[in-house]
Amino acid sequence: MTLRGARTLHVRYPAHAERALKVAGWLESHPAIARVLYPVLPSSPDHSQWQSQFDGAAGLFTVELAGEVRGQTKKFVENLTLFGLGASWGGFESLALPCDVAANRSVDDWSERGDLVRLHIGLEDPQDLIDDLDTALSTLR
């Protein structure tokens, strides 16, 4: 199964990356999002390193929610209708996963940062995913 999937990886991955960049770019400008952690974005502090080291990208990135909507990740992800809730990536389906990153860092302090949700952008039309995210984010206050 892995080998069969791998045969088309080079066709699927650019499609994931193209959609993910579009969705990530939209999320960056949303008031409920403090930051989008994705080296593919030109605004990322790692962008030039990404350009020099990578030929492509996965459709997986993380959003840091704004401080004003702290504690509302459950509401956010459960209001998504096109995203499943799960930990994987590289599949055809979009997924969301709240991440408690502060518990998994011992050098860098993430405790004062906004809540994190990792998103995998699947092969749906990116505008439908954006509309779904917009609706779910609009329920936060």
Added chain:
Amino acid sequence: MKRDTRIVHAGRPKYRAGSRPVNPPVVRASTVDFESLDAMDAAERGSRAGEPVSAYGIHGTDTTFALEAFITELEGGFGTKIFSSGLEAISSVFLGYLKPGDHVLVVDTVYSPVRRLLHRFLGERGIGFDFYSPREPDIQRLIRSSTRMIYTETPGSVTMELQDIGTLAQLARQHDDLLVVCDNTWASDSVIGLSSMVHTSRLSPVPSTSAVTRTC
């Protein structure tokens, strides 16, 4: 051949009697039965030497060998060993290359089960470890005389900070016996183009999750 062609053609079955299945058939086995002791000895020798020969089912079958050959081809590596989970692959890298008294530097953004593995298992068995920030500007200062491995992941798990593998490899090259191990799970074999890794020789790429690099 260019990458896309290699992706399509690597690890395909050989023609037998003029035909072949497009994909390798699923071969499952525990015990392997040999026609003679000579055949058994040959298979065991081949298996120990890392050849795609099945001497015992758990060590691989034609199906898993095909996937391993595919990944080796994509990575341009020496060889591949596949495991049934990422943590199993990672554990095998630690257990294979570290012994009690050794020290490993681990990036703070590591896949979180590795943190548990270090705290609850390897640490109790005499493996020392320290975490370093993915933004650490001077890794050299963290290297001890007992440091045998720098274990990194790029982009970092969840928070996505990149690591400069080339700089890490250069640093490791200045020490005798220091491995750089990179969990390559995000980029995956077919998209990452770590041009900065050109001057390292890969000891053993670990499928779907990690690539082990050893500096020359």
